[in-house]
Amino acid sequence: MSRTPRSYCVQVGFLALMMLQPSLEKAQYGPGQGHSIGSVTTQGNLIVLTLDEGVLGKASLFNLDHRTLRFTPDGAGYRVENLPLQWDSDFGPELAGSQATLKNFMFPFSGKNWDSISIGMTGSMTFGQPAGDSGQRGAGNGLREGGISVDRFAELQEAAPRLINTSPAISVFFKPRMSGKRYLKELGDRAIITWSLTEPVGNIQDMTWTPTVNRFQAVLRKDGTIELSYDDVAAKDAIVGVYPMVTGGVEKEIANIAGAEPDGKRAATGANLAIKSLKLTAVDGLLLKATFEMRGPVMGEGDPGMAGIRYRVCLDKKRPAEDCTQEADAGIQWTILGRRSRRDSGGGSRYVAFGTGVLPKVTVDGSTLSIEGTLPEGYKAGDQVFVFAAVETPGTPAVTVDRIQPHALRLAGLQSPSVEFASVNKQDGPFPVVYEAFHYLKPPRAVDLTCSVVKALGDKFDMLAYYSDFRIDNPEAGTSSDGPLGGGPTGGEVTGIGAKQENLANYCTQGRFQWQYIQPVYVGANQMQEYPPDGLKETSTHNVAFYTHQLAERTSNGKIPPYDYAMSQIGHEMGHRWSAFVSAKVNGETIDLGPTHWAMGLEAPVPFPYQRPTEASAMGGGVWQDNFDGTYTQLDDNYYVPATGYSYLDLYLMGLISAAEVPDFFILRNLVPVGHDSNGHPIFKADRTKITIQDVIAVEGPRLPDVDHAQKNFNTGMVMVVEHGKRPSPELIERTGGIREQWMDYWATSTGHRSAMTANP
Secondary structure, X not given: OOOOOOOHHHHHHHHXXXXXXXXXXXXXXXXXXXXXXXXXXXXXXXXXXXXXXXXXXXXXXXXXXXXXXXXXXXXXXXXXXXXXXXXXXXXXXXXXOXXXXXXXXXXEEOOEEEOEEEEEOOOEEEEOOOOOOOOOOOHHHOHHHOOOOOOOOOOHHHHHHHOOOOOOEEEEEXXXXXXXXXXXXXXXOEEEEXXXXXXXXXXOXXXXXXXXXXXXXXXXXXXXXXXXXXXXXXXXXXXXXXXXXXXXXXXXXXXXXXXXXXXXXXXXXXXXXXXXXXXXXEEOOOEEEEEEEEOOXXXXXXXXXXXXXXXXXXXXXXXXXXXXXXXXXXXXXXXXXXXXXXXXXXXXXXXXXXXXXXXXXXXXXXXXXXXXXXXXOOOEOOOEEEEEEEEXXXXXXXXXXXXXXXXXXXOOOOEOOEOOOOXXXXXXXXXOOEEEEEEOEOOOOHHHHHHHHHHHHOOOOOXXXXXXXXXXXXXXXXXXXXXXXXXXXXXXXXXXXXXOXXXXXXXXXXXXXXXXXXXXXXXXXXXXXXOXXXXXXXXXXXXXXXXXXXXXXXXXXXXXXXXXXXXXXXXXXXXXOOOOOOEEEEOOEEEEOOOOOEEEEEEOEOOOOOOOOOOEOXXXXXXXXXXXXXXXXXXXXXXXXXXXXXXXXXXXXXXOOOHXXXXXXXXXXXXXXXXXXXXXXXXXXXXXXXXXXHHHHHHHOOOEOOOOOOOXXXXXXXXXXXXXXXXXXXXXXXXXXXXXXXXXXXXXXXXXXXXXXXXXX
């Protein structure tokens, strides 16, 4: 989202909506045909998916506690040593913000001398003006926090190489969403920066209800030496490393492999899909660049014809037996995908790059497409590898229309910046950039999770929710969502909701399956706890403990309703099957009511509250009181804690109420905070625009099937995902079962019993 908040208070609400993002980019970029990745059984009313060996890769958890890393400049790079802990217990004064200025010396880094440092709350520092967006700035780690930032759901093992050449940076212990205190002490020959932080606490997307201890320190010496020390670190996932800019752009050719001469079949596919050559070069000794030269001009960004076209390059140390496709067993697989947004039926197309180590930028120039990335750990200069490539067009499965057969070559002029700091020594390197990503297990692909269940148990699920005993590489405990927007048991497309059905075959459905979590939720996460711990004192309205007294009035045991966070997550994510993608036309102006989540200023009251008298939609928006003086009081905000129900507009889009049952509503724009009422509710000045359901229909068309013919009965598969060779733990079974029971009650309550939810395998 690109709209600029008018004030900090408005920004908080805006970011709250951003924190509810469904998959969008994260949904593996339209990942192609899914396939089974494990065996499926049932256990009572629950489903057990036991993954095949190797699906999750290997975790690499932080192992440098009570150690110091020393980075010593050597030419254009650094030598690295792993030493016993060097720790200065005198931290100096606490920093009031992220910007710090050195007074005694200039620190030499990345080819310049610096006296200004941006010290990030989340365990990093940058020098100079930050680079542009580059896909790296996430909602939870904005520029005001300082230091580096990544996309909200970024896998740390994928994010680490993408930090290269974004801005000069040192990642001391970068873990998104950490909070606490930073200190700076400057001496004549060095500056000492210390962090004392906790991992995220108490929220629906967090792993802990109480603060954790994470103390680490960076020493910047006048001679350019860098020391990173770890005194007491509870967190196990983070990025550690040194990222000077390496932008000389010096290229050395490794190989230039000619494609096959076009025959009649290749000629029929189009010149933009026929490979003339694949060129590999080493850039600045750090990046591997792959350039496809096609036999005709490549479609430019914005051309809707590019959607679904894939250009893939694969490298592996062993000769492959298959084409360079999604299923190829390759050490490196990079893909350029032509992608169109879900809502865009015309333009809006662009190229995205994905794969281990690949950087996000795709360069298109006439008949060529280029991407760059790093070698993964274990690959080095001098290694013999086999390179192969393919071009695919959309299909089920994707259709390979041209290929380059495996070609043996030796890597030259490159080294991987990814190392194991626990075993590195001073003889290694020097490294122009060097880092290690500590991370949990790799998330399985969403389409593979779906296809595993559907192929085993049949195409009888409208929705799927996944839970696991293992943690995945994700800074947050929650999950986004995605799906093909199938039509339920009768099939057919739902129209008039601002989103189109697509990719049914990728999810192995004939048309029924609709929506799902894209990754499993960890059993130890806050949102899988039946209740928060007793005795929590909380002042944040985004923590369910804040509402303990109010919500306990609804129950007979003096506790809040069980699995409240789980209902917030599943109610919100499954609501994305229908919401919030529509616009309205008012007096000739088309007003976007979202996108993706209802705008903060949208009047979105819940007709069938789940647990409180006044609730705003689980999909965003708010409950607004018109004060008839140009101001409006926000009675319930756009965050989904505690769990809330669905608005009139949501229920219409779900096919559960008619257009005539949707009261007129409004949207507030140009929100400016002006204070609070006597109950602490925020008050805003704003411009009000009245909206009717007919204004929505004027843009989107009527919702079809209409309320008399729409699906009313739904079935969710509750899936316990376990590692190869393991069984679900008692905690996973109990908590998934508890969430299942509560989900059926939540659905009936929040839809006013106009719909029923089962959860049967």
